[in-house]
Amino acid sequence: MNQHLSPNSTNLENSDHIHWFRHVAPYINTHRNKTFVVMFGGEAVSHANFHDMIYDFALLHSLGIRLVLVHGSRPQIDGNLQQADITTPFYKNLRITPKTALPHVLNAVGSIRLQIEALFCMGLANSPMYGSKINVVSGNFVTARPYGVHDGVDYQFTGEVRSIDSQAIANSLSQGHIVLLGSMGYSATGEVFNLLAEEVAVQTAIALQADKLILLGKNAGVYDISQHLIREITDKQAQILLNDLTNVKQMEETANFEQLESQRFLQSAITACQKNVSRTHILSYAKKGALLEELFTHDGSGTLISQSAYDEIRPASIADIGGLLQLLEPLEQQGILVRRSKERLESEIDKFCIIERDGMVIGCGALYPLQADVGEIFQGEIACIAIHPNYRQGNRGADLIAFLQKQAKIQHISELFVLTTRTAHWFMELGFAEVPAERLPKARFANYNHERKSKVLLKVLNQNTVKI
The missing domain is CATH 3.40.1160.10 (Acetylglutamate kinase-like)
Known part of the structure; x- marks a missing residue:
């Protein structure tokens, strides 16, 4: 034996x-x-x-x-x-x-x-x-x-x-x-x-x-x-x-x-x-x-x-709505982001984080938990990643993703999706991989905009904390 x-x-x-x-x-x-x-x-x-x-x-x-x-x-x-x-x-x-x-x-x-x-x-x-x-x-x-x-x-x-x-x-x-x-x-x-x-x-x-x-x-x-x-x-x-x-x-x-x-x-x-x-x-x-x-x-x-960051990344609050609107509206007008009304932002503010510099919102992102097909929430979607045009030099976007990934781990989310029309390769550089839209949970796929034809990317998270 x-x-x-x-x-x-x-x-x-x-x-x-x-x-x-x-x-x-x-x-x-x-x-x-x-x-x-x-x-x-x-x-x-x-x-x-x-x-x-x-x-x-x-x-x-x-x-x-x-x-x-x-x-x-x-x-x-x-x-x-x-x-x-x-x-x-x-x-x-x-x-x-x-x-x-x-x-x-x-x-x-x-x-x-x-x-x-x-x-x-x-x-x-x-x-x-x-x-x-x-x-x-x-x-x-x-x-x-x-x-x-x-x-x-x-x-x-x-x-x-x-x-x-x-x-x-x-x-x-x-x-x-x-x-x-x-x-x-x-x-x-x-x-x-x-x-x-x-x-x-x-x-x-x-x-x-x-x-x-x-x-x-x-x-x-x-x-x-x-x-x-x-x-x-x-x-x-x-x-x-x-x-x-x-x-x-x-x-x-x-x-x-x-x-x-x-x-x-x-x-x-x-x-x-x-x-x-x-x-x-x-x-x-x-x-x-x-x-x-x-x-x-x-x-x-x-x-x-x-080193303490000069730019602070933190969860968003109702007081940040005005700054979020100013940041997002130009990108929404260009068709880069899906439009979000003030009312929708207010109702979903707990899903957002922001980068603040000297009291100004210069970046944002959101994390939405998704209902998995088996009825257990362990998947999530990163959305609404935006950086002010004057601050796109450096790693602020990557820092936002890292912050959202930490939030996802706290919520025991093990799979992160992102839908994008313009920045697929940037997300791939951060460890995401393109998958068919059908890979989304059924409830999320039912709301997939086929006319927009966003690429769907996935990242499987390791639950350990990363120290670099």
Whole structure:
């Protein structure tokens, strides 16, 4: 019996792999030629999972992603200083670096750099990096200056980022190299300064206008004050959360390393978003495959902090009727959209969402649940997609569709139809496929306008939440 089951079992396993690969493929295409700045501390370097992290970095590189890696070195510096019997105090969670400590700091940072470079050279036949040839480039890309004196405390050789040589980094990335940066910077006078790795990563991401900043820490992501993992928030929500966490820390008077790390990561994400790095991901270095899970699956692994949109997409209200009429009437007169009276808009306003910019309605769309043939509502129709002519540059239409798809998932709608006479190919680019009009539910097909001859397109929704 086992001999008969084994081939079927193998076929099922292969089918699962094929299904997985097909769902991963769109993410591969999305991320190709994008620039990601990835930061991890010295704790990650000494963790048992670090070899797998290197393999994952190599995989991302092989998929055409431009990687800048930024490593910290706090525990390694602590170890070196302890052996040398040197104490370096902290003030406001920042190390004060005297001149006597500087050689031990340099030793720790340099040792980690050599370790990482060696791991990228590991092309053994029995390793996941077999056959890979990856050049890792390091250099004096970071210019620093002294952090100075704060509250009467001289931080000595602790510094802050002054500038990033983004052109030199971009040149290295364009040649197919991975760029590796440490938590050190150099002044114009030749001095060396000890820097925060998070600051190096943030300033590098800003200088490169990176597509993503990825922060790998001990925690799975960011937790709220009730210790629930947050999957996705905007930078404005992150600021509110940071304020709450800071107030809690002040009430408790002490905070452990994980709490401080979360607060530093939140501040880093907020700073990056405010400087047009639209997405920051915070996830765990200890979880195997967390980076790949975050980038190539619907649910992700950690916390995504995204830039707050200047244009707000929200459900429409009765107060928006006037703006909707002004937006829709020109398109209705051109025959692009079916005419909707003021009375009809008022009665169907709960089906609409709008894009609002400075109080003006510049875009809209509607989601209508459909009665399925079996008597159960699980299908819907997207209709009345419109963008003001002055705002058709960019991705506002696609953002509207994404918003409506999220609303559809909330309503447990698994199949979305759209009827269009002019924009079929645009919807196809968003994942819709043309189907015969008869594919519509019978109740909807009965109202199909055969004279208008609209093309019917369908998209089957995955019920998971998409994080890109």
